[in-house]
Amino acid sequence: IHDNKLEWKEVKMRDITIVGLTQNNLKHVSLSIPKEKITVFTGVSGSGKSSIVFDTIAAEAQRQMNASYPAYIRSRLPKYPKPSVEKIENLTASIVVDQSPLGSNARSTVGTISSLYASLRLLFSRIGTPYAGSASYFSFNDPNGMCKTCAGLGKVTKVDIEAIIDVNKSWREGCVNDSLYAPGTWYWRQYAESGLFDLDKPIKAYTAEEYHLLLYGTRSDDGEMVHPKVSGLVNKYTKTLLNRDISVKSRHSQEKSRQLIVEKECDDCHGKRLNAAALNCKINGYSIADLCEMELTQLKIVLTQIKDQRVDLLVQSLIEGLDRLIDIGLPYLHLNRETSTLSGGEAQRLKLVRYMGSSLSGMTYIFDEPSTGMHPRDVYRMNKLLKQLRDKGNTVLVVEHDKDVIAIADHVIDVGPKAGTQGGEIMFEGTYQELLNADTLTGQAMRQILPIKMKTRQPKGSLPIRDACLHNLKHVDADIPLGVMSVISGVAGSGKSTLISQVFAKQYADRCVLIDQGPIMATNRSTPASYLGFFDEIRKLLAKENNQPESLFSFNSAGACPVCGGKGVLVTELAFMDPIVTECEACEGKRYNQKALACTYKGMNIVELLNLTVLEAMAVFTDSKISRHLKQLQQVGLDYLSLGQPLSTLSGGERQRLKLAKNLSKKGSIIIMDEPTTGLHLSDIEKLLKLFDTIVARGNTLIVIEHNLDVMKQADWLIDIGPDGGKNGGEVVFTGTPLMMIQKASTLTAQCLRLSCG
Ligand code: ADP
Ligand code: ADP
Ligand code: ZN
Ligand code: ZN
Numbered sequence: 001i002h003d004n005k006l007e008w009k010e011v012k013m014r015d016i017t018i019v020g021l022t023q024n025n026l027k028h029v030s031l032s033i034p035k036e037k038i039t040v041f042t043g044v045s046g047s048g049k050s051s052i053v054f055d056t057i058a059a060e061a062q063r064q065m066n067a068s069y070p071a072y073i074r075s076r077l078p079k080y081p082k083p084s085v086e087k088i089e090n091l092t093a094s095i096v097v098d099q100s101p102l103g104s105n106a107r108s109t110v111g112t113i114s115s116l117y118a119s120l121r122l123l124f125s126r127i128g129t130p131y132a133g134s135a136s137y138f139s140f141n142d143p144n145g146m147c148k149t150c151a152g153l154g155k156v157t158k159v160d161i162e163a164i165i166d167v168n169k170s171w172r173e174g175c176v177n178d179s180l181y182a183p184g185t186w187y188w189r190q191y192a193e194s195g196l197f198d199l200d201k202p203i204k205a206y207t208a209e210e211y212h213l214l215l216y217g218t219r220s221d222d223g224e225m226v227h228p229k230v231s232g233l234v235n236k237y238t239k240t241l242l243n244r245d246i247s248v249k250s251r252h253s254q255e256k257s258r259q260l261i262v263e264k265e266c267d268d269c270h271g272k273r274l275n276a277a278a279l280n281c282k283i284n285g286y287s288i289a290d291l292c293e294m295e296l297t298q299l300k301i302v303l304t305q306i307k308d309q310r311v312d313l314l315v316q317s318l319i320e321g322l323d324r325l326i327d328i329g330l331p332y333l334h335l336n337r338e339t340s341t342l343s344g345g346e347a348q349r350l351k352l353v354r355y356m357g358s359s360l361s362g363m364t365y366i367f368d369e370p371s372t373g374m375h376p377r378d379v380y381r382m383n384k385l386l387k388q389l390r391d392k393g394n395t396v397l398v399v400e401h402d403k404d405v406i407a408i409a410d411h412v413i414d415v416g417p418k419a420g421t422q423g424g425e426i427m428f429e430g431t432y433q434e435l436l437n438a439d440t441l442t443g444q445a446m447r448q449i450l451p452i453k454m455k456t457r458q459p460k461g462s463l464p465i466r467d468a469c470l471h472n473l474k475h476v477d478a479d480i481p482l483g484v485m486s487v488i489s490g491v492a493g494s495g496k497s498t499l500i501s502q503v504f505a506k507q508y509a510d511r512c513v514l515i516d517q518g519p520i521m522a523t524n525r526s527t528p529a530s531y532l533g534f535f536d537e538i539r540k541l542l543a544k545e546n547n548q549p550e551s552l553f554s555f556n557s558a559g560a561c562p563v564c565g566g567k568g569v570l571v572t573e574l575a576f577m578d579p580i581v582t583e584c585e586a587c588e589g590k591r592y593n594q595k596a597l598a599c600t601y602k603g604m605n606i607v608e609l610l611n612l613t614v615l616e617a618m619a620v621f622t623d624s625k626i627s628r629h630l631k632q633l634q635q636v637g638l639d640y641l642s643l644g645q646p647l648s649t650l651s652g653g654e655r656q657r658l659k660l661a662k663n664l665s666k667k668g669s670i671i672i673m674d675e676p677t678t679g680l681h682l683s684d685i686e687k688l689l690k691l692f693d694t695i696v697a698r699g700n701t702l703i704v705i706e707h708n709l710d711v712m713k714q715a716d717w718l719i720d721i722g723p724d725g726g727k728n729g730g731e732v733v734f735t736g737t738p739l740m741m742i743q744k745a746s747t748l749t750a751q752c753l754r755l756s757c758g
């Protein structure tokens with residue numbers, strides 16, 4: 001028995017071994033990854049890090065887990081394809097902690113996701129007074145606890161009728177700004193002929209009673225309908241806009257809906273989501289909703305003041321949970337915050353905390369750039385949590401570019417040398433200290449210290465923001481300089497995005513181009529070639545070269561494979577199981593028919609042309625209509641993508657750079673980017689900075705929200721928001737050039753910037 005135990009321990013501790021890995025761009029890679037250690041994967045973007053960590057290790061671990069379930073469960077689980085690898089051994093169960101959003105469900109809040117809300121409910125059901133019921137009576141997702149008016153959502157959607165009423169006009173002049181009620185129309189005549197209104201009186205001169213009648217068709221005291229044809233403007237628009245599925249409406253009325261429908265706080269519960277009984281139940285004078293509106297640091301203080309032996313353990317575990325959220329740099333959140341409004345980085349930190357509370361050990365945790373959205377000051381706190389995870393007996397794998405995260409690695413695996421087909425090899429394996437001496441792009445970049453910009457550009461005027469108060473902003477006044485590059489800095493939650501992406505961008509909407517990391521609104525067949533618009537040019541070239549119509553080179557038109565109809569796959573529907581999807585044998589998944597595939601340009605058919613990487617394509621296409629776009633893709637560091645790679649496979653950072661490529665030729669615009677260095681290797685950041693120079697030289701204004709100190713060093717102007725996050729933030733704490741910042745500022749950002757200058 002004793003021997004068996006030893007043997008089990010040995011197996012458990014054996015390295016994860018991978019032999020002959022050829023997934024995506026990987027070139028027959030073999031690796032071993034130590035267990036119960038932190039291994040950081042480095043390398044330029046597109047080198048193959050995710051192909052190893054996500055497409056191979058995580059996918060195979062999940063696949064093997066799924067295979068252990070009975071068939072009827074298996075058919076309901078997501079499918080993980082087997083990675084192309086000769087051998088993979090000693091995997092443990094894996095958990096991917098990535099930046100994917102936490103869903104768009106309004107019922108999912110920081111409190112429900114962290115399960116702290118469940119503990120609070122329990123607390124109130126035990127010691128809240130007056131007694132309101134058991135724990136479900138405090139759940140806004142349960143009929144017992146929810147506010148009936150808003151069904152527990154805390155908000156209601158309403159028609160904002162004032163948006164289309166011109167109060168200076170009379171009914172006869174067409175006071176309703178909508179063709180539906182234009183003078184002379186049927187709807188207009190119902191009101192005009194009712195005899196209820198003075199047709200020549202401007203709306204602003206209406207009495208309250210008359211205005212009520214116009215909006216609701218009733219008198220305010222008795223609520224009785226006054227005229228059969230006058231139902232009231234609010235009621236009319238509510239019926240046509242709110243009570244129907246928006247997606248089936250015409251584009252015109254969708255546009256109108258966007259303009260007229262607003263979300264308002266629920267009048268009954270004032271956004272608290274719960275019914276009166278639940279809200280009246282209190283502990284030390286606070287209702288459960290009060291606690292959920294507090295910043296986490298404040299909530300911790302209130303909980304510490306609860307002195308009641310019956311709930312000691314419960315309070316203790318609540319405080320521990322709060323401490324973890326605070327420690328990971330989320331002290332500024334509140335439990336009622338909808339998770340759908342969190343940034344990718346915040347969502348990832350929330351997930352990390354969820355796992356910190358678990359007592360599982362022997363797992364493999366996989367992180368995708370956990371430093372995203374984090375100020376250098378906060379990175380060390382997160383590092384502490386990653387180390388704790390390891391010390392509990394877990395294996396921690398991290399894909400990262402941040403110097404401070406790489407520094408905590410027990411083991412580094414550097415992938416390269418470059419991206420796509422020019423990458424896919426292991427350039428270095430070893431300790432962090434060894435990496436510092438390694439002769440790889442990562443090693444070099446780790447040793448380099450970028451200088452601060454001395455000669456900053458002079459702005460050509462500025463645009464004002466006055467008295468901004470959204471979220472945590474405290475009556476902020478700021479001037480955004482034109483014709484230069486500004487960097488907006490500050491710890492997470494200080495108010496950077498609120499100030500720039502929400503307040504400023506909305507105020508100057510017609511001049512601003514917001515280039516974010518969000519999904520690209522396009523069909524799921526979109527590719528870099530179709531997104532930038534040069535796919536049509538490639539089809540034209542093929543058509544001309546082969547004397548064929550262009551439609552032959554379109555798989556949803558004349559070019560479609562007759563067997564699969566251009567889908568590339570055949571779907572067999574089964575009665576009680578998931579449909580079986582098999583590759584079409586006729587076209588081998590290529591989607592095109594033989595006639596289309598027989599046509600070539602420079603010896604390549606349409607499929608082969610779309611498989612070229614941007615870099616390869618540059619040698620093939622010389623026509624400026626195509627090469628112009630290829631150059632744009634190269635400039636933003638995406639030359640490793642293939643022309644036909646589905647956009648759904650791109651990372652957030654890659655999507656952002658693709659959007660930037662599309663906007664590169666802009667002149668005289670205000671371009672706003674939120675953390676453009678996400679996913680970029682240290683050596684690529686210098687290229688991005690050069691590109692920023694080009695953009696500004698074209699007469700654009702560039703505003704970049706960034707934590708990366710090298711980007712700050714190269715700015716013409718810095719606007720630092722702080723001093724801290726949440727309630728303790730929301731002010732402009734410094735404005736000036738980078739040089740001014742290191743010379744005289746004392747903010748958190750200034751301290752970090754000074755340190756990074758060596
Ligand atoms: P990294 O994580 O280092 O940025 P990836 O592993 O994501 O790099 O990508 C390595 C290469 O594989 C790149 O050339 C990328 O374009 C390609 N690639 C990644 N995912 C896919 C996919 N689903 N289909 C085709 N090519 C892919
Ligand atoms: P930063 O961009 O500096 O990380 P944000 O502008 O995202 O900061 O957040 C500033 C403050 O506003 C934080 O307290 C944050 O929790 C709050 N906040 C941001 N977005 C929302 C939202 N959609 N709803 C409620 N509060 C928000
Ligand atoms: Zn309500
Ligand atoms: Zn086919």
